[in-house]
Amino acid sequence: MHELSIVADLFSIIEEQAKQARATRVTKVKVLIGELSGVVPELFRSAFQSYKKGTIADKAKLEIKITKIKFKCHNCGQEIKAKDISSPDFSYACPACGSKDVELVSGRDLYLEKLEIETES
Amino acid sequence: MEKSKKEVLVLEDILGSNKKIAGSIRQKLLEHRILTVNILSSPGSGKTSLLEKLGLKLQEKYKVGVIEGDVETERDAERIRKAGLPAWQITTHGACHLEAKMLAQIFDQIPANLDFLFIENVGNLVCPASFDLGESLRFVLLSVPEGDDKPKKYPEAFITSNVFVITKCDLLPYLPFDADRVTAEALEINPKLEVFRTSALTGEGIDALSQYLENKLQELRSKNA
Numbered sequence: 001m002h003e004l005s006i007v008a009d010l011f012s013i014i015e016e017q018a019k020q021a022r023a024t025r026v027t028k029v030k031v032l033i034g035e036l037s038g039v040v041p042e043l044f045r046s047a048f049q050s051y052k053k054g055t056i057a058d059k060a061k062l063e064i065k066i067t068k069i070k071f072k073c074h075n076c077g078q079e080i081k082a083k084d085i086s087s088p089d090f091s092y093a094c095p096a097c098g099s100k101d102v103e104l105v106s107g108r109d110l111y112l113e114k115l116e117i118e119t120e121s
Numbered sequence: 122m123e124k125s126k127k128e129v130l131v132l133e134d135i136l137g138s139n140k141k142i143a144g145s146i147r148q149k150l151l152e153h154r155i156l157t158v159n160i161l162s163s164p165g166s167g168k169t170s171l172l173e174k175l176g177l178k179l180q181e182k183y184k185v186g187v188i189e190g191d192v193e194t195e196r197d198a199e200r201i202r203k204a205g206l207p208a209w210q211i212t213t214h215g216a217c218h219l220e221a222k223m224l225a226q227i228f229d230q231i232p233a234n235l236d237f238l239f240i241e242n243v244g245n246l247v248c249p250a251s252f253d254l255g256e257s258l259r260f261v262l263l264s265v266p267e268g269d270d271k272p273k274k275y276p277e278a279f280i281t282s283n284v285f286v287i288t289k290c291d292l293l294p295y296l297p298f299d300a301d302r303v304t305a306e307a308l309e310i311n312p313k314l315e316v317f318r319t320s321a322l323t324g325e326g327i328d329a330l331s332q333y334l335e336n337k338l339q340e341l342r343s344k345n346a
Contacts, residue, residue, distance in 0.1 A: 104280065111135060
């Protein structure tokens with residue numbers, strides 16, 4: 001359950017960004033979570049809900065986009081999205097040619113993509 | 122005053138602050154020419170026992186130190202000290218993993234003249250994998266009694282590691298653990314893994330692992346001469 005530590009780091013970024021943009025409130029937080037990031041989206045969401053209380057984002061909606069695992073194949077040169085990791089046919093191999101000489105190019109990411117904020121002018 | 126809504130594109134790595142601290146720790150360790158190993162495994166798979174043997178073997182020729190990460194107690198650091206190696210304890214008080222900032226807090230206590238620094242992470246095969254500590258190498262351990270189906274269940278630990286150590290191999294004759302199968306599965310997830318089989322009880326594999334680390338130290342020192 002390291003999601004709470006990660007959410008704490010997320011809030012440091014949110015507060016810094018909100019300050020820079022002179023936001024009075026953060027209304028939406030959109031994050032990208034890689035399928036292989038080791039973060040469980042449901043746990044991330046519940047950590048977010050409890051952490052947001054009393055912060056500038058206390059009414060904010062959390063939007064989570066899961067980043068799929070993508071391999072670059074050294075055999076056929078293609079960059080292809082892998083099957084869903086929970087599916088039985090998932091394998092650490094090129095989905096096109098089957099070669100195991102692949103490199104993981106996405107799926108481990110953990111990003112704050114964007115914020116929706118309110119400002120007063 | 123009128124309220125207006127707008128969108129701010131951020132695109133910032135959520136673990137960026139941990140990575141930044143880890144980066145400066147890595148820099149300092151390289152300046153001191155210390156090879157640092159972050160050790161991941163579930164509780165009870167033999168991290169401390171492996172370190173007692175491996176640490177003593179390396180200590181015949183080198184200066185070795187151990188950082189112990191645990192949720193509570195100083196038990197592991199005491200065990201390592203009893204074995205004759207210097208050890209520093211980090212207790213996380215509930216946190217399931219070590220973070221770079223925890224290491225930064227005790228970093229001043231680490232002597233600059235070490236050759237090898239081992240960091241025994243909190244026993245947990247999931248959470249520690251997400252946090253860079255500034256190590257040069259990452260080890261993932263799996264013990265024979267845990268079962269041979271683990272690599273694909275805990276892929277991040279195997280993807281982010283350089284070395285896979287199968288521990289408690291003295292139990293192989295007694296348990297249905299297929300060491301070849303688990304090796305093949307781990308290599309499927311991460312073909313760059315170096316695999317070692319060890320037993321802290323019989324001493325199997327300790328020399329090979331210590332030789333591997335000696336070579337890695339030479340490599341690090343020739344690159345940062």
